[in-house]
Amino acid sequence: MAKTKKQQLEEQIAKLVGAGNEVEIETVDFSDPNRPKTVLEIDFPILPVNQVSAIEGNAGKPIYQMSKWWARRRSSVFRSMLLAAAMKAPDNPINAAKSVWDVYYANHQKKGALKHLKVADIFMGGGTTIVEGSRLGMQMYGNDLNPVAWLVVKNELANVDLEEVIRLAEHIESEVSHK
Ligand SMILES: C[S@@+](CC[C@H](N)C(=O)[O-])C[C@H]1O[C@@H](n2cnc3c(N)ncnc32)[C@H](O)[C@@H]1O
Secondary structure (H helix, E strand, O other): OOOOHHHHHHHHHHHHOOOOOEOOOOEOOOOOOOOOOEHHHOOOOHHHHHHHHHHHOOOOOHHHHOOOOOOOOOHHHHHHHHHHHHEEOOOOHHHHHHHHHHOOOOEOOOOOOOOOOEEEEOOOOOOHHHHHHHHOOOEEEEOOOOHHHHHHHHHHOOOOOHHHHHHHHHHHHHHHOOO
8 A cells, every 4th residue: 555645754754863773872881980971971962852852742642641740851851861871972072962862763672772771760750761761771770759659650661461451441431431
């Protein structure tokens, strides 16, 4: 079947931004006090991240809809901060911000580029950092004094059986809807 104009445009954009490219990423040895700097210590792609986060504000990403969390920050900001904090800065600082943006839409999990990194968000709140780090393939650890935060994050990361969820939703609907 021929692709629609919308599908063609989506494919072109995905290609342009390198969506899903399987990338390797050079990180630093955080246990070395003389380690080289990360991108975040040099620069940050604030302009493109700002643009993406403005669009994302209305996107209603399903994982973040599972509960209301006041003052939830935009996930694009956390994703790029985690990437910038993990990536070794290039020799020329002028390329630093771009090096993060170049791999923003990549598939970081496929080659396990970041899987050796352990990241703790000890004030995890609604879990944006935990979710975004997990999506990047990092080992995430979370903590919060608020048990609601714990419940929200636990369920954001739960391995659910979609069919069971649909069955349950249908059961609830059949119980409460007007007969
Ligand atoms: C703005 S939220 C954090 C957002 C989160 N880092 C994210 O990526 O979405 C701040 C959280 O810090 C938690 N908090 C404040 N003081 C704390 C403490 N002493 N120990 C643990 N959690 C604390 C609050 O309960 C709240 O959920």
